[in-house]
Amino acid sequence: MEYALAVIVFVALVALVVLRPLVAGNQDQAATQARRADLEAAKESKYREIRDAELDLGMGKLSRADHRAIDSELRAEAIEILRELDGLDGLSAEAAAGRDHARRAHGDESAG
Amino acid sequence: MSGIGAACLFVGLLCAAYAAISGVYGGLSGRRQFVVSARRAFYCLAALLIGATAILQAAFLRSDFGYRLVAEGSSTDTPTFYKVTAMWATQEGSLLLWALLLSIFSSAVLFLTRDSLRAITPYATAVLAVVAGFFLLLTVVWVSPFDQLVQPPVEGSGLNPLLRHPAMMIHPPMLYTGYVGFAIPFAFAVGALVTRSVGADWIRATRRFALIAWTFLAAGIMLGALWSYTELGWGGYWAWDPVENASLMPWLTGTAFLHSIMVQEKRGMLKAWNVSLICMTFILSLMGTFLVRSGILESIHAFGASTIGTQFLIFIAIVVLGSVALVVWRLPDLRSTARLDSLLSREAFFLLNNLVLLALALVIFWGTFFPLISEAVTGTEASVGPPWFERLVTPLALVLVALTAVGPMVAWRRVTPAGLRKVLVIPVAVAAVTAGALLLGSDAGSSLTAVAMFCLVAFVLAVVTQELWRGASARRVMTGEAWPRALSSLIGRNRRRYGGYAAHAGLAVLMLGVAGSSAFAEQQDLRLAVGDSFRSGGWEITYDRPIARVGDDRAGTGAPISFGAQLTARRGDEFRTLRPSRNYYPAAGMEEGAIGRYFEGEATSEVDVRWGLGGDLWTAVRPDISSLRGSIEEADRKFAESDGDVRGLIITAIAEQYRRSPPPASFRAISSPLVSWIWIGGGILVLGALLAAWPAPQARMRRARSLYRARLGRDLTGA
Amino acid sequence: MRSASLAVSVNALVIMQAMDPSRKRRLRLVIALSVAVLLAGALVYTSFNAATEASTPSGLRSSVTPGKSYELTGKVVKGSIDRHGEELRFAIRDRDGSASVPVVYTGVVPDPFREGREVIVSGALERGTFNAERDSLVTKCPSKFTEDKQT
Numbered sequence: 001m002e003y004a005l006a007v008i009v010f011v012a013l014v015a016l017v018v019l020r021p022l023v024a025g026n027q028d029q030a031a032t033q034a035r036r037a038d039l040e041a042a043k044e045s046k047y048r049e050i051r052d053a054e055l056d057l058g059m060g061k062l063s064r065a066d067h068r069a070i071d072s073e074l075r076a077e078a079i080e081i082l083r084e085l086d087g088l089d090g091l092s093a094e095a096a097a098g099r100d101h102a103r104r105a106h107g108d109e110s111a112g
Numbered sequence: 113m114s115g116i117g118a119a120c121l122f123v124g125l126l127c128a129a130y131a132a133i134s135g136v137y138g139g140l141s142g143r144r145q146f147v148v149s150a151r152r153a154f155y156c157l158a159a160l161l162i163g164a165t166a167i168l169q170a171a172f173l174r175s176d177f178g179y180r181l182v183a184e185g186s187s188t189d190t191p192t193f194y195k196v197t198a199m200w201a202t203q204e205g206s207l208l209l210w211a212l213l214l215s216i217f218s219s220a221v222l223f224l225t226r227d228s229l230r231a232i233t234p235y236a237t238a239v240l241a242v243v244a245g246f247f248l249l250l251t252v253v254w255v256s257p258f259d260q261l262v263q264p265p266v267e268g269s270g271l272n273p274l275l276r277h278p279a280m281m282i283h284p285p286m287l288y289t290g291y292v293g294f295a296i297p298f299a300f301a302v303g304a305l306v307t308r309s310v311g312a313d314w315i316r317a318t319r320r321f322a323l324i325a326w327t328f329l330a331a332g333i334m335l336g337a338l339w340s341y342t343e344l345g346w347g348g349y350w351a352w353d354p355v356e357n358a359s360l361m362p363w364l365t366g367t368a369f370l371h372s373i374m375v376q377e378k379r380g381m382l383k384a385w386n387v388s389l390i391c392m393t394f395i396l397s398l399m400g401t402f403l404v405r406s407g408i409l410e411s412i413h414a415f416g417a418s419t420i421g422t423q424f425l426i427f428i429a430i431v432v433l434g435s436v437a438l439v440v441w442r443l444p445d446l447r448s449t450a451r452l453d454s455l456l457s458r459e460a461f462f463l464l465n466n467l468v469l470l471a472l473a474l475v476i477f478w479g480t481f482f483p484l485i486s487e488a489v490t491g492t493e494a495s496v497g498p499p500w501f502e503r504l505v506t507p508l509a510l511v512l513v514a515l516t517a518v519g520p521m522v523a524w525r526r527v528t529p530a531g532l533r534k535v536l537v538i539p540v541a542v543a544a545v546t547a548g549a550l551l552l553g554s555d556a557g558s559s560l561t562a563v564a565m566f567c568l569v570a571f572v573l574a575v576v577t578q579e580l581w582r583g584a585s586a587r588r589v590m591t592g593e594a595w596p597r598a599l600s601s602l603i604g605r606n607r608r609r610y611g612g613y614a615a616h617a618g619l620a621v622l623m624l625g626v627a628g629s630s631a632f633a634e635q636q637d638l639r640l641a642v643g644d645s646f647r648s649g650g651w652e653i654t655y656d657r658p659i660a661r662v663g664d665d666r667a668g669t670g671a672p673i674s675f676g677a678q679l680t681a682r683r684g685d686e687f688r689t690l691r692p693s694r695n696y697y698p699a700a701g702m703e704e705g706a707i708g709r710y711f712e713g714e715a716t717s718e719v720d721v722r723w724g725l726g727g728d729l730w731t732a733v734r735p736d737i738s739s740l741r742g743s744i745e746e747a748d749r750k751f752a753e754s755d756g757d758v759r760g761l762i763i764t765a766i767a768e769q770y771r772r773s774p775p776p777a778s779f780r781a782i783s784s785p786l787v788s789w790i791w792i793g794g795g796i797l798v799l800g801a802l803l804a805a806w807p808a809p810q811a812r813m814r815r816a817r818s819l820y821r822a823r824l825g826r827d828l829t830g831a
Numbered sequence: 832m833r834s835a836s837l838a839v840s841v842n843a844l845v846i847m848q849a850m851d852p853s854r855k856r857r858l859r860l861v862i863a864l865s866v867a868v869l870l871a872g873a874l875v876y877t878s879f880n881a882a883t884e885a886s887t888p889s890g891l892r893s894s895v896t897p898g899k900s901y902e903l904t905g906k907v908v909k910g911s912i913d914r915h916g917e918e919l920r921f922a923i924r925d926r927d928g929s930a931s932v933p934v935v936y937t938g939v940v941p942d943p944f945r946e947g948r949e950v951i952v953s954g955a956l957e958r959g960t961f962n963a964e965r966d967s968l969v970t971k972c973p974s975k976f977t978e979d980k981q982t
Binding site: 001002003004005006007010011013014017018019020021022024033034035037038041042045048049051052055056058059060061062063066070075078079082 | 113115116118119120122123126127130134145146148149152153155156160227228229230312313316317377378521523524525526527528531534535579582583585586587589590605606608609821824
């Protein structure tokens with residue numbers, strides 16, 4: 001008897017908590033928020049890699065040439081992530097295009 | 113209250129079922145609100161299971177023997193600490209603990225990822241819900257912790273005396289935290305495979321959970337070994353018993369996983385390895401949980417067929433088949449874009465690391481399940497013993513320790529032989545000097561394996577020291593800080609790296625202890641009369657006098673009678689007193705006699721150890737109470753109906769008889785060199801791992817972020 | 832003419848270098864697989880060689896190779912425990928009744944050891960008595976599920 005009563009009460013409480021989002025409906029401006037969170041995590045990871053490479057260089061594990069190559073590659077990847085993050089912020093396409101051009105120029109320099 | 117507890121479990125099962133269905137539906141349809149709903153169902157599940165656990169613990173604490181579990185595992189005279197921990201000494205209680213930990217961890221991870229990993233979280237939620245649901249199903253349908261007895265006994269059976277040791281009580285929750293912790297990355301891996309988002313996102317989100325799970329599993333294994341060493345009468349810490357092996361295997365594959373994911377994060381390689389490793393780790397965790405309860409392997413832990421063995425087997429089979437199917441199905445997506453540049457690269461060494469750890473796990477798996485394998489192959493059941501395990505595991509362990517030293521020295525992508533030589537020259541020199549010193553200056557050369565391990569340990573420690581020194585130097589060059597500050601900020605700013613190095617050092621120190629104690633331990637079993645002495649490992653040990661204590665429960669284990677011996681150990685100027693003894697717990701019924709039952713119940717060996725960094729002196733005694741048999745039987749006849757006080761007097765008199773004319777007792781003395789370093793090394797390992805898992809303070813992260821953004825911003829604008 | 836042959840040889844070099852990585856990879860794979868096969872072979876061979884066959888008292892009665900090591904499982908017969916100084920004598924019977932075998936054992940006796948408990952002990956049958964190896968006695972704990980460990 002105690003069991004049945006408890007089950008009913010618990011089911012009711014749980015239903016209250018669990019069904020609320022279904023009633024409230026879809027709130028999907030969270031989609032961009034989620035993408036931002038994923039990008040932020042990737043960005044942190046990339047920053048750590050750049051720092052690790054610097055430390056390795058300081059400790060003599062990487063030669064200057066190797067470090068330069070790895071560093072510019074990591075920075076390029078980080079820039080991609082930052083660009084996508086800025087894109088989420090809804091900056092104008094023109095500003096993005098301007099940055100693209102500058103990046104390509106920079107990219108040419110480091111490749112040359 | 114038990115009805116409420118059972119209701120918590122039943123409604124919890126409904127929550128899990130709902131979370132699974134809602135999660136999958138939310139994932140398939142893209143309707144976010146169902147995923148949110150599933151997450152909330154997990155929060156409810158956690159709350160319900162906390163409630164159920166509280167109700168059960170309350171029953172234990174007030175010794176409510178209407179509960180079958182309390183009647184079987186506790187008694188009014190069980191010390192409070194052991195009343196609280198008795199819950200997970202039972203099958204039902206430990207299943208509840210598993211489900212509780214899983215619901216809490218799942219709630220935590222789902223809360224932390226509520227705004228990220230949108231594609232994966234719905235399916236991860238569903239997977240976690242299914243696992244939680246399985247454990248709850250077991251407790252709801254088959255083995256409920258809230259079973260009531262129709263006729264509650266007046267007194268409970270009490271906790272098995274062998275378990276009345278603090279380490280043994282913390283050991284299960286630690287192991288379970290490990291096992292359950294690995295369910296989190298497993299669930300996200302499944303989600304990643306299902307949704308084909310097999311980048312490093314799922315790894316980044318669950319890495320800390322995996323690391324913490326691994327740490328707790330390591331601590332749990334160490335505690336089990338420590339308990340074996342200090343509580344059991346054989347003086348060893350590892351017997352290659354199936355249940356010990358079952359906890360070690362997921363730890364090994366978990367270690368491989370933790371290292372291998374670094375390769376995926378940095379270079380997008382070893383994706384297939386990573387999903388496979390985490391699936392293996394989780395499956396082995398389930399097996400570890402299951403093996404203790406099944407009857408499939410002859411082990412001291414397994415007692416005939418358990419009631420839930422088949423269900424576990426079916427569930428494990430489903431998980432195995434599902435994982436294999438998923439990985440094979442998504443194999444095209446798991447191909448890496450990058451290629452291995454050189455064998456002298458960290459990627460290659462991590463791959464080698466994976467292979468060595470996998471080989472270790474495979475060897476242990478083969479040996480553990482050999483009875484079943486041989487039965488299937490030859491028709492007769494045969495088993496392999498510790499010597500076989502040691503023979504195969506030792507070379508692999510040596511390679512592993514060597515890898516922990518060389519791995520961090522090798523850079524990503526490629527390191528030139530000259531570059532490698534430059535970083536290794538000092539550590540190799542240290543190792544060589546160690547070898548020379550050991551072979552020439554001591555008789556350690558009797559075991560070449562031990563010498564090899566000692567050299568490798570020196571190698572690892574030299575490497576770690578060198579890394580700290582060079583790193584601090586590099587920092588000083590950059591910032592001009594003083595040495596102590598440079599060192600602390602180096603470690604503080606690179607916790608993952610230096611925490612990892614500390615863990616490596618801990619492992620090396622642990623292996624130092626293992627090698628020393630395995631190769632050079634001296635064990636003696638003898639029968640001594642009072643006044644006899646013997647030698648062990650440089651000690652001269654004398655049996656001074658017998659000990660007989662009644663009602664003096666110093667260790668808090670609830671033992672009324674304790675017989676033992678006082679030994680004096682002398683080595684040079686050092687002088688130690690050791691008091692090993694044997695605790696006697698009364699038997700439950702009256703068949704053994706009113707007085708006899710105090711001597712015929714369970715008995716445990718209380719060892720006494722003289723701990724030392726150079727080596728331990730371990731002693732245990734088995735008193736011979738057969739000479740007291742006559743007096744006990746006479747007392748049984750005369751005082752069958754007496755009350756407690758009279759019984760106490762009789763027993764004290766019998767104890768006095770033992771003290772006055774003690775027959776020779778059986779002793780075991782072991783002098784184990786370096787064995788304490790096992791526990792020290794284990795502690796360093798755990799602390800290193802915790803350091804690596806420690807999140808950096810938010811303020812510093814923001815500063816670092818803005819710094820980088822500024823620098824990269826300059827790159828962006830081409831300045 | 833010379834520039835043409837130079838061009839040809841440079842091309843050949845380029846092609847050879849282009850082939851090497853995949854050939855290198857295949858070679859690595861072959862080596863790795865061979866090592867794996869060797870290890871697996873060592874595993875299987877050593878385990879089947881070093882294994883002790885498990886048996887029950889009735890199994891020992893029916894078919895036994897004299898002098899061969901067995902791992903005997905069963906329950907301790909009530910009233911059969913007898914201690915003679917260092918030596919422990921007892922009898923093991925099948926889990927479900929029938930046959931029993933007398934055992935002579937020296938070494939550490941696990942704490943849960945008593946009548947009616949399930950034990951595992953290794954040794955060889957000699958003239959009707961099972962001579963147990965030192966320290967090989969394992970006693971299982973009595974209850975349905977207890978986390979316990981003994982050697």
